[in-house]
Amino acid sequence: MPIAGAVRGEAASTAAAQALADSGMRVEIFDSMAPLEAEWRALEQDNLASLHQSYDWCAAWAETFRHPLAIVRGSFNGRFNGRTAFILPLEIIRTQGIRRAEFIGARHSNINTGLFSAEFLGTAANGLTARQQAEIALMMRGKADLMVLRNVPLDWRGRKSPLASIPAVENQNHAFQLPFLGAFETTLKQVNAKRRRKKFKHQTRILNEKGGYEYVIAAPDQRDALLDLFFRQKAVRFEAAGLPDVFQAGPTQAALHRLLALRDGERSYAALEMHALRLKGEHEGHIPAVAALSRKGDHVICQFASIDEALVPEASPGELLFWLMIERLHHEGAALFDFGIGDQGYKRSWCPVETVQHDLILPISRIGHIAAFAQRGITHAKAAIKANPQLYGFIQRLRARQGGSDAPAEEAEKD
Template structure:
């Protein structure tokens, strides 16, 4: 049993790993080379549908074309074994006067991870050697920032989570595993089942209502537009900035629908009342794993029938009948995900400074990680800052 970054891995039966060899690293820095590298990585072990070639290929064709982004797709080989260790979909990002190296994400990818080859290291020493080799071949930057990393990839340890610099993230996934939809309903309990049945009856009483799996691209793009409108209205109504309407990001979701719907990788489901989209769900599926990407509903007028819950549960019912046994509600600490049976998926992050400009970012990440590991200290620090903030307010009130 091996323990690193707070996660235990059973490595028995994997063979002894003695590493005296060197890793070779090739970094694709053009979009054409990046796409070729990712195309050859299709058979590697992936952590989630977010590492599928459709997701990554679409990302580099759309969101990745932002003028501040340069692709850095690294392929790392174990030369002694003559095998691929991993492919790492990275980018160089210019942000706020700093140059960062991070995953191809820009806020649209829920889980970031390398694609693992047969020679991926599964011990701390091997992970350190691979990491050192990778850093020697990366371009100059102010910091490396890797976020939202699962600790396990297809049953194997994520080498990046084994590094001592990795630490638990404040974010976590929400994963439901089940054998059948009947099991899902049974595990939710009698009260939840009654609520679900009542919600569906309320919805059906309105007339002209249905749940539908959208399979043609034109209709799916129309539903996507409604998701965009409904999400924007809700987020702006909360007084929060809405960033999913930027051209590169919006185009990413459109191309994800166009390129993935026919193969079954992209899944679009919807609740309809006549022609009105009451709720809609966009997700991606790789084999038996379905990951939720975007969900929306028509708002307060439909609240009595809980349309978001209905579209999720009907999607679970349909996909589980097709052999899907893992439903990932992805990142977001929401009560409805827990009520649906989602269990926490621990995620990790790593931030390392590579210049003086990156030092504040690395120091902040280290401090936050330390506070997460020591909840009592975190509580004390929050109270301290609250008292300090209250002092000036009290003085102003008294003056």
């Protein structure tokens, strides 16, 4: 239920209360999702709203990790009196004594947008005003020290984000996308169709000589086993790269398993769908490549992928799996295949579009202002390192050696 939304008087100064009254917008903070479910599900129907802010996705993370919630709801006064203008699904993460309000499950999200009504989008050309940002900060007092909204594109598929007016720092990681054009061949021409087809034929020939392969989209009774296989394959890759395994924690694995069941019957929404390449003949039944896709409307995101380097590496099974997934999704009416955040060579080879994302930072308490300054500094430092190929390569090699291996680490992390 609302914790602070209508509190006035002693909870805020007379000036702050007057600002709330004059702004045409009422801000409330909810500590649970359930009271907002109906309006939340209505807002998420917007095709450009990220899957990561959908109700089911957020519920899976919130109910697994049990972090305190601070769901921001803005509603209209005046002409649209009482109607929901926006929802920002936030949770409170405490690290090093600082309470950060972040999008739910943000550390495993590839893109975040928030949820906005058509009325708000139509009347707020410049996004959240300074007064509305101040209202949010006022309502968050006592709950968080700062609000950090990570991986927000300020412009997404031709729409300026209503969050773009919040002070921002460019995230060190960019995201990469392949738009689907009218014909599959036309789509491939964006990324050198001749070279792509030649590589596909080469990969197929190698595997057929070894007995063949099949492209698998996991059935309900196969999904959990395939996700567990991904965890095992990725753990090997992280260890070889000398990097921490971001999927190792029990709650993270539990939340991802829960997402497997969240989908609709029309294939327009799938929180997590497991795809794989399975070998025949010489390596009968073995799986050298796994990928997990999410779909909301016409937007498909590859959330994560893994390979078994001991199996047919000469056939580049991970690349082959991407071809098969992209070709199928093109025929199924998707409009955008999103490789997610993180700059790797295979993404650039597929993607003509590179999307810059930002971290939006809104201080709330005094210590939050100090933490916000530090947050910007850390992000700037990471971006500077990644912009310097020699320095970044040196750090990656150093981390790999510290992990007991000389294997390259670039594909293993997003940070």
